[in-house]
Amino acid sequence: xxxxxxxxxxxxxxxxxxxxxxxxxxxxxxxxxxxxxxxxxxxxxxxxxxxxxxxxxxxxxxxxxxxxxxxxxxxxxxxxxxxxxxxxxxxxxxxxxxxxxxxxxxxxxxxxxxxxxxxxxxxxxxxxxxxxxxxxxxxxxxxxxxxxxxxxxxxxxxxxxxxxxxxxxxxxxxxxxxxxxxxxxxxxxxxxxxxxxxxxxxxxxxxxxxxxxxxxxxxxxxxxxxxxxxxxxxxxxxxxxxxxxxxxxxxxxxxxxxxxxxxxxxxxxxxxxxxxxxxxxxxxxxxxxxxxxxxxxxxxxxxxxxxxxxxxxxxxxxxxxxxxxxxxxxxxxxxxxxxxxxxxxxxxxxxxxxxxxxxxxxxxxxxxxxxxxxxxxxxxxx
Numbered sequence: 308x309x310x311x312x313x314x315x316x317x318x319x320x321x322x323x324x325x326x327x328x329x330x331x332x333x334x335x336x337x338x339x340x341x342x343x344x345x346x347x348x349x350x351x352x353x354x355x356x357x358x359x360x361x362x363x364x365x366x367x368x369x370x371x372x373x374x375x376x377x378x379x380x381x382x383x384x385x386x387x388x389x390x391x392x393x394x395x396x397x398x399x400x401x402x403x404x405x406x407x408x409x410x411x412x413x414x415x416x417x418x419x420x421x422x423x424x425x426x427x428x429x430x431x432x433x434x435x436x437x438x439x440x441x442x443x444x445x446x447x448x449x450x451x452x453x454x455x456x457x458x459x460x461x462x463x464x465x466x467x468x469x470x471x472x473x474x475x476x477x478x479x480x481x482x483x484x485x486x487x488x489x490x491x492x493x494x495x496x497x498x499x500x501x502x503x504x505x506x507x508x509x510x511x512x513x514x515x516x517x518x519x520x521x522x523x524x525x526x527x528x529x530x531x532x533x534x535x536x537x538x539x540x541x542x543x544x545x546x547x548x549x550x551x552x553x554x555x556x557x558x559x560x561x562x563x564x565x566x567x568x569x570x571x572x573x574x575x576x577x578x579x580x581x582x583x584x585x586x587x588x589x590x591x592x593x594x595x596x597x598x599x600x601x602x603x604x605x606x607x608x609x610x611x612x613x614x615x616x617x618x619x620x621x622x623x624x625x626x627x628x629x630x631x632x633x634x635x636x637x638x639x640x641x642x643x644x645x646x647x648x649x650x651x652x653x654x655x656x657x658x659x660x661x662x663x664x665x666x667x668x669x670x671x672x673x674x675x676x677x678x679x680x681x682x683x684x685x686x687x688x689x
Contacts, residue, residue, distance in 0.1 A: 330636035332672030341651060341665055342380045346373075348650035349658050354388030355396070359656040364411035367397055367425065371432035372662045378439045379669060386440060393433075396420075403455035405430050405463070405478075425477050427464045428492040430456060435497040438504055454505055461508045469542035471516040485548050486539050490524050490531045491563040493517045495577075496570040518579045521564075526606045529586025530557035531564045556611040558603035562619040563663070565626035569670055572629050584630050590623065591631055594638075617646065617653040621664030625671040635671060643668070 333341075349369075350356050356369035370393045377386035397406035397420070405425035412418050434453040441450035463478040466486060475481055476489045495514040502510035523544055524535045534554040538545050547553045554560075565587060571580035594600055600619060603611030620642050627635035643664060646653045651661035 330640040332639070333668055334672070338665065338669055338672070339380055341647075341668075342376050342382065344650050345376070345661055345665070346382075346385055348655065349373075349661070350385065350389065351392075352388070354385075354390070354392030356389065356658070358658050360654070360658070362411065364409060364421070365396075366410070367393070367406040367408045367429035367433070369658060370397065370406070371429040371436065372666075374436035374440075375432055376662075376665065378436050378443055381443065383444055386436075390437075402452045403459070405456065405459050406433065408477075424479050425464070426492075427460065427474055427476050428489070428494070430460050430464065431492070431494050431497050434460065435494070435500060438500055450504060457501055457505050457508065465513075466539065468537060468539055471519050471542060472513050473516065473520055473537065484539050485545060486537050487551075488520070488524070488535050488537055489533070489560055490521060490535065491533070491560045491567070493520065494567060496567065496574060499575060521579075521583060525583065525586065526555075526557075528557075528589045528604070528606070528608060529583070530589070530604060530606075531561045532556065532606070533558045533560035556603040556605045558611060559616065559618070559659075562616070562622045566622040566663070566666060566670065569625035569629055573625065573670065573673065581629070584626050587623070587626055587630065591627065591634055594634075616660065617643070617657070618660035618663040621652070621660065621667035624664075624667035628671045639668075639671075 349359070350373060355365050356373050358364050358366065358369060370389055373389045374386055377383075377389065393406055394400060394402050396410055397408075398404040406429065407420045407423045408426035408429065409422040410419065411421050413421065434456045437449040437453035437456075440446060441448075441453065463481065464475045465472050466475055466481060467473075468486065473486065473488060474493045476487060476492055480487050495517045498510040498513045498517070501508075521531065523537070523542065524531055526532070532555040536545050536547050536551070537543065565584070568580040568584050571577040572584060590600060590604075593604075599615045601610035601612050602614055602616035602619060605611045620638060624635055624638060624643065627638060643652060648655060652664040653660050
């Protein structure tokens with residue numbers, strides 16, 4: 308479980324250039340410095356990303372986030388170290404393998420893989436980072452590795468449901484009458500990049516299918532669930548099978564969907580993304596009414612957790628920046644900027660929140676380097 312620490316007393320004051328302009332997005336130098344701080348706190352010299360709040364484990368998710376941030380920040384050294392550690396430890400030395408999702412200390416005291424299963428969100432972020440890295444640094448081996456991973460993602464981590472392709476959370480979820488899906492794993496902005504280099508698979512159509520899935524799972528509050536069950540034949544959302552747990556709240560997983568939709572709206576001007584972003588009006592109204600958002604919101608609107616979560620605010624920032632710009636500025640000024648620390652934002656151990664605040668700030672300020680085109684442009688790079 309993610310570190311859920313976020314002090315409700317967030318008005319701690321602010322130092323440094325983060326305070327230079329109240330409510331304004333941070334500049335490139337600030338984001339680069341924040342990534343450097345993150346490397347110092349969470350990434351070992353050998354390239355292992357450490358989740359301090361979870362007993363020092365490493366996940367493929369953590370490695371993938373570091374790769375994306377490194378390429379956006381033009382930090383080739385960090386990229387290479389993170390990539391090499393992942394290959395040696397999560398991919399058994401095979402760069403074409405889907406990385407194991409969890410690595411850490413085993414019961415006998417040794418360190419190694421704790422769960423061999425891949426996690427599709429990490430697999431997609433890894434491929435995305437490799438393609439961007441290949442373009443940015445002129446490294447064809449990175450693109451070759453990305454294509455090999457994408458071949459496996461397409462064949463092992465997707466399924467066709469009622470004529471629509473859906474993303475599975477891992478190979479373990481395939482070939483079942485009822486499929487378990489995680490909407491936040493889907494990255495249509497990345498599929499658009501994949502379509503430019505991987506002509507063997509129809510990633511462009513997968514973008515359309517992803518919006519079909521988003522529509523199917525979005526609840527009356529305009530929110531997506533952390534996890535959802537879908538009939539593999541009809542495509543209908545169904546209750547969890549006997550013995551399985553419902554996780555229909557908008558929480559630590561689904562909070563990433565607003566960020567993804569904001570990327571789609573900002574980089575590709577997708578009308579479907581904009582329409583879904585407008586439905587987050589319910590979050591805006593709740594924030595203004597209560598002064599905050601709970602970390603988990605159940606489908607009936609009740610709080611699934613009685614505390615806020617900084618990572619959610621970070622992921623919402625670029626979404627509100629598109630639909631409610633003044634609210635985004637206020638959110639940054641009141642909630643995010645005051646908790647800037649020497650290692651990131653908020654709790655010194657919460658690597659997940661640090662990542663999603665940084666991603667949120669980078670996209671909100673449009674300092675990711677992607678621009679309006681899917682590939683071939685690095686203007687405004689960090």
